Amino acid sequence: MAQPKTLFDKIWESHVVDVQEDGTCLLYIDRQIIHEITSAQAFEGLREAGRTVRRPEAQLLVPDHNVPTTDRSLPIENEESRIQIDLLKENAEAFGLPYIELNDIRQGIVHVIGPEQGFTLPGLTMACGDSHTSTHGAFGCLAFGIGTSEVEHVLATQSLIQRPAKNMRVTVDGALPPGVVAKDLALAIIGAIGTAGGTGCVIEYAGKAVEDLSMEGRMTLCNMTIEGGARAGLVAPDRTTFDYVKGRPMAPKGAAWEQAEAYWRTLPSDPGATYDKEVTISAASIEPQVTWGTSPEMVLPISGSVPDPSGEQDGNRKRSLERAIEYMGLSAGQALTDIRVDKVFIGSCTNSRIEDLRTAAAVARGRSVADGVHAMVVPGSGLVKHQAEEEGLDAVFKEAGFDWREPGCSMCIAMNGDMLQPGERSASTSNRNFEGRQGPGGRTHLMSPAMAAAAAVNGHLSDHRELL
Amino acid sequence: MDKFTSLQGIAAPFPMVNVDTDRIIPARFLKTIKKTGLGKNLFNELRYNEDGSEKPDFILNKPAYREAGILVAGDNFGCGSSREHAPWALIDFGIRCVIAPSFADIFNNNASKNGMLLIALPQETVDKLMEDAEKGGNARLSVDLEKQRIVRPDGEVIDFDIDPFKKHCLLNGLDDIALTLQKDDKIGAFEDARKTAQPWA
Ligand code: SF4
Numbered sequence: 279m280a281q282p283k284t285l286f287d288k289i290w291e292s293h294v295v296d297v298q299e300d301g302t303c304l305l306y307i308d309r310q311i312i313h314e315i316t317s318a319q320a321f322e323g324l325r326e327a328g329r330t331v332r333r334p335e336a337q338l339l340v341p342d343h344n345v346p347t348t349d350r351s352l353p354i355e356n357e358e359s360r361i362q363i364d365l366l367k368e369n370a371e372a373f374g375l376p377y378i379e380l381n382d383i384r385q386g387i388v389h390v391i392g393p394e395q396g397f398t399l400p401g402l403t404m405a406c407g408d409s410h411t412s413t414h415g416a417f418g419c420l421a422f423g424i425g426t427s428e429v430e431h432v433l434a435t436q437s438l439i440q441r442p443a444k445n446m447r448v449t450v451d452g453a454l455p456p457g458v459v460a461k462d463l464a465l466a467i468i469g470a471i472g473t474a475g476g477t478g479c480v481i482e483y484a485g486k487a488v489e490d491l492s493m494e495g496r497m498t499l500c501n502m503t504i505e506g507g508a509r510a511g512l513v514a515p516d517r518t519t520f521d522y523v524k525g526r527p528m529a530p531k532g533a534a535w536e537q538a539e540a541y542w543r544t545l546p547s548d549p550g551a552t553y554d555k556e557v558t559i560s561a562a563s564i565e566p567q568v569t570w571g572t573s574p575e576m577v578l579p580i581s582g583s584v585p586d587p588s589g590e591q592d593g594n595r596k597r598s599l600e601r602a603i604e605y606m607g608l609s610a611g612q613a614l615t616d617i618r619v620d621k622v623f624i625g626s627c628t629n630s631r632i633e634d635l636r637t638a639a640a641v642a643r644g645r646s647v648a649d650g651v652h653a654m655v656v657p658g659s660g661l662v663k664h665q666a667e668e669e670g671l672d673a674v675f676k677e678a679g680f681d682w683r684e685p686g687c688s689m690c691i692a693m694n695g696d697m698l699q700p701g702e703r704s705a706s707t708s709n710r711n712f713e714g715r716q717g718p719g720g721r722t723h724l725m726s727p728a729m730a731a732a733a734a735v736n737g738h739l740s741d742h743r744e745l746l
Numbered sequence: 747m748d749k750f751t752s753l754q755g756i757a758a759p760f761p762m763v764n765v766d767t768d769r770i771i772p773a774r775f776l777k778t779i780k781k782t783g784l785g786k787n788l789f790n791e792l793r794y795n796e797d798g799s800e801k802p803d804f805i806l807n808k809p810a811y812r813e814a815g816i817l818v819a820g821d822n823f824g825c826g827s828s829r830e831h832a833p834w835a836l837i838d839f840g841i842r843c844v845i846a847p848s849f850a851d852i853f854n855n856n857a858s859k860n861g862m863l864l865i866a867l868p869q870e871t872v873d874k875l876m877e878d879a880e881k882g883g884n885a886r887l888s889v890d891l892e893k894q895r896i897v898r899p900d901g902e903v904i905d906f907d908i909d910p911f912k913k914h915c916l917l918n919g920l921d922d923i924a925l926t927l928q929k930d931d932k933i934g935a936f937e938d939a940r941k942t943a944q945p946w947a
Pocket of ligand 1: 408627687691
C-alpha cells in the first residue's frame with residue numbers, strides 16, 4: 279500500500295513543478311491576492327526588467343490596508359495613502375489584472391474577500407503579500423504569506439521557490455464550552471506552543487472541536503497560525519467547507535463542481551499519516567482568552583491575573599516579561615478584569631465576518647458603550663457590512679453607541695488614521711499586540727468579538743459569559 | 747540583487763527576543779512605494795522620542811554603533827508580518843547581516859532576496875558574539891560566506907550552516923525570477939497538465 283500522506287503532503291506534491299538537487303522546490307501557485315502595501319515595488323520590479331504577468335486571471339487586486347473607514351464619497355485625505363491606492367489601480371490596468379475598486383461592494387480585507395468570492399478553494403495553493411494569508415487554510419487551501427520580492431516572483435512566474443515544510447498536527451479533542459469560540463482556541467494554542475512553536479511547519483488543525491467549527495471559526499483559527507510561527511495552517515475540507523464554497527461567484531459550477539468536489543474529498547490526511555510534531559489540546563478546559571502583554575503568546579484566561587516576572591528563571595524571558603508589563607502599564611498580580619480600556623476595535627481579517635459581528639451584537643444589544651470608551655465596528659468587506667445591515671446589526675451597534683464603519687484593515691494595523699494615541703489601551707479582535715502595532719505607545723489586548731463587546735459596555739476587560 | 751560575499755564590521759548587540767517586524771519598521775512607514783529611504787525609521791519607536799529627537803541610550807544611536815553593519819540578535823528575530831520593508835529598512839541603515847539563534851520564516855526569505863545574510867547559531871555561540879558586540883568599535887566581526895565562517899575579534903573561528911541554494915544566490919547576487927524563468931517550459935507543461943486534470947483550478 280502507498281505511504282499514507284497528510285493533507286499538506288497531498289497539496290504540496292500536486293504543485294511541485296521542479297525539484298533541484300538540494301531539495302529546493304519550485305511550487306506552482308494557483309492564485310494570488312494583491313493589496314496596496316506590499317505590491318508597488320513588485321510591479322516596479324516587473325517594469326524595470328520588462329517582464330509581464332504570467333497569468334493575469336489568477337490574480338485579484340483590492341485595496342484594504344490603507345483605506346479610510348469613513349465616508350467613501352470623500353477624497354482620501356492622506357496624500358501618501360491616496361498615491362498608494364491609486365497606484366494599485368494603475369498597476370491593475372497597466373498589467374490587465376482583475377481589480378476590485380474601493381467603492382465596490384465586494385471591497386474588503388484580502389482574507390475576507392478571497393473566500394467570499396470563491397477565489398479561495400480547497401486543494402489550491404495561494405499566496406498574498408500579507409502574513410495572515412494562512413487564513414485561507416481553513417478551506418484546505420495551502421496559503422502562504424510572502425514578501426514583495428515573492429509577490430513579484432509569483433506575478434512573473436506563477437510559482438514560488440520553497441523548501442518543503444514539516445508536518446505538524448494540533449488536535450483539539452472534545453467540544454468547546456458554551457461562549458468559548460475559535461479566537462479563544464487560537465489564542466490558547468499560541469499560549470501552549472509559543473510564537474515560535476510552529477517554525478518551519480505547516481500546522482494541520484484536527485479533532486472534534488475543529489470539525490465542529492463553522493468556516494468563519496476555521497478562518498479565525500487558521501488566521502492566527504502565523505502567530506504560532508508556522509508557515510501555513512490547514513483544516514481538512516468537509517461538508518461545512520463545500521456548503522460555504524458552493525454558489526460563490528468564482529467557485530466552479532455544474533459538472534466542474536462535481537469533479538472538483540470529488541477531488542476535494544480525497545484531500546484529508548490518510549489514516550496512519552505521520553507528523554513531525556504533534557500537540558493535543560482538550561477543548562473542554564479552554565476559557566475565554568485575553569492577551570495581557572506585547573506578544574500573542576502572553577495570553578491568559580480572563581479569570582487570570584498579570585504574571586509576576588520575579589518567578590522567571592530565564593534571564594531573557596524575565597526581561598521580556600518585565601518590559602511587557604511596563605509597556606502595557608500594568609502591575610504583576612493585577613486581575614485581568616481590572617484592566618480598563620479606552621478603545622474597542624471589532625474588525626480585522628481575524629474577526630470581521632458576519633458570525634463575529636453577530637456574537638458582538640448579541641452582547642451589545644440593549645446595552646451601551648461605557649462612558650469614555652470609543653468602540654468601533656469595522657466589517658471585513660462591503661458584503662459583510664451589507665449582510666449585517668440586512669440583519670439589523672448596524673442598528674444594534676449604533677443604538678449601543680458603537681461607531682459603524684466602512685470595511686478595511688483599519689486599527690488592526692493603524693495605517694489609515696484609525697489608531698490608538700500613546701498610552702491608550704484597546705480591546706481588539708485583531709491578531710497582533712506588538713508594541714506600537716495599533717499606534718505608537720498604544721496598548722493592545724486581543725480577544726474574541728463577544729469579549730471585545732463586553733469590554734466596550736463594561737469599560738474594562740470582562741468575561742462576556744456574565745452578560746449572556 | 748546585491749551580492750553578499752564577505753563583511754567585516756561593527757556588530758551591534760540586540761539581545762531582545764521575538765523582535766517583530768512592527769518593531770523593525772512600524773506600519774505607518776509602509777506608505778512608501780520605494781524600497782529605499784526606510785533606514786531613518788528603522789526601529790523607530792526604540793530609536794526616537796515622541797518629538798523626533800534621538801534616544802541616546804538606544805544602541806544604534808550610540809557613537810560606537812552608528813556604523814554597525816551586523817546585528818547580533820535574540821531568538822525568533824523578524825517574527826510577525828510579511829513586510830519586506832523590514833529587511834529594506836535594515837539594509838538602508840547599513841545592516842547586511844544578522845546573527846541570532848533563530849529567525850521567523852518569512853523574514854528569512856525576504857532577507858535573502860535582498861542580499862542580506864542571516865546566520866542562525868546555537869544560543870551559547872550567539873551569547874559569545876553578543877559579548878564581542880558589547881565591546882563596540884574595537885571589536886569587529888568578520889563574516890565570510892564562501893567559507894561559511896565568522897572570525898571573532900580574538901581570532902576564534904565559528905563555522906555556520908546555510909542552505910546551499912541560498913548561499914549560491916547570495917554569493918552571485920542572483921535574481922530568483924531570472925532563474926525561475928529558465929524553467930518556463932516546465933511551468934508551461936505543468937499548467938497544461940493541470941488544465942486537463944483540474945480545469946477549475
Ligand atoms: S486586518 Fe490586519 S492582519 Fe489582517 S490583512 Fe489587514 S492588516 Fe493584515
